[in-house]
Amino acid sequence: xxxxxxxxxxxxxxxxGCGTKLGKGELRFGERAPNPFGEGEVCYWFHLECAAYLxxxxxxxxxxxxxxxxPSAPWTELRATAEVGALHRRLPRLxxxxxxxxxxxxxxxxxxxxxxxxxxxxxxxxxxxRMQPIGFIHVACAExxxxxGDLLSRIVARTGELTAEDQAELERELARPAAAxxxxxxxxxxxxxLSKTEGExxxxxxxxxxxxxx
Ligand SMILES: [Zn+2]
Ligand SMILES: [Zn+2]
Numbered sequence: 001x002x003x004x005x006x007x008x009x010x011x012x013x014x015x016x017g018c019g020t021k022l023g024k025g026e027l028r029f030g031e032r033a034p035n036p037f038g039e040g041e042v043c044y045w046f047h048l049e050c051a052a053y054l055x056x057x058x059x060x061x062x063x064x065x066x067x068x069x070x071p072s073a074p075w076t077e078l079r080a081t082a083e084v085g086a087l088h089r090r091l092p093r094l095x096x097x098x099x100x101x102x103x104x105x106x107x108x109x110x111x112x113x114x115x116x117x118x119x120x121x122x123x124x125x126x127x128x129x130r131m132q133p134i135g136f137i138h139v140a141c142a143e144x145x146x147x148x149g150d151l152l153s154r155i156v157a158r159t160g161e162l163t164a165e166d167q168a169e170l171e172r173e174l175a176r177p178a179a180a181x182x183x184x185x186x187x188x189x190x191x192x193x194l195s196k197t198e199g200e201x202x203x204x205x206x207x208x209x210x211x212x213x214x
Contacts, residue, residue, distance in 0.1 A: 001041070003062040004030040005048070005069040015049030018132060027073050029060045032086055036128040044129050048084055052078040053158060054092050054126060056085030060166065081154075089147040093123040096159040097139065108134070108178035109141035121155065139173035144181050 012022040022028050022045055028045040028050040051059040059082050063075070085092045103116040114120045119139045124131035139146050142155075152171055156162055162170070 002065055003032055003058050004043070005062055005066060006030070008045075012162035013045040015050050016044045016126075017045045017046050017054040020047075022047060027070055027101045029055070029059055029062060031055055033129070042129065048073055048078055049081075049157075053085060053094070054131065055156070056092055063209060077178060083149070084154075088146055091146050091148055093134065093153070094135075094146070094154065094158055095122045095124050097121055097155050097162070097166075098138070098159070105136050107136065107138045107179075107208055110144040111182045111184075112138070112139055112179055117162060119170060138178070139170055141178045141181070144178050154189040166207045173206040179212075187213055 005027065008022045008026050008028050009022055011021055013022045013028070014020065015022055015028075016031075018052055027048055029046045029128070031046065031051070032041050032043050035042045046055060048059075060079070063079060063082075063131075082205050097119055100114045100116050100120045103113055105120070106113050107120075108123065114136055121135040121139060121142055122133065122136055124133050126132075139155075142150060142151050151174060155170060156167060
């Protein structure tokens, strides 16, 4: 069976995108998928707006099958949001803006640490029926990471409860030049990473501390 858009017959289901309850009688989107833990199919429920941001492709499939299921929902906006998300493969990973609670996380884009107390964007991937957290990026790194512009309204919509001052700060951060995106380097030899002279690996027998002191 295909995906569904319908009115919730009860208030029992929880949105897989934001984790809050779907109200009784509220329009909801149901994404059908193979059961990751066994046989058959499962249906994951979302608020329409959460589906437009986080599951754009399945929502667009449902809309293509049933163009205007209920005139009361803002289909034009929902469709436009989903279309932008479907065009930028990382955009549906955006969960919200928040202040970094510690300085331990590093940015998935530039790999530099994210300072405690500064704004960051939290990211997640939809896997096995839930949004699985995958880390954070600097707000300034959002454009290179998502390869998309015009991000403020999307960040504000997904975060909620932002003051005008918060929004102004996020807008300034978005406009800041970002550090260059860096791929994950796995198992690089430490003497190469610590070398201060480009292209000249440090001697392996010297402790790393001495290089930093010099
Ligand atoms: Zn939701
Ligand atoms: Zn960054």
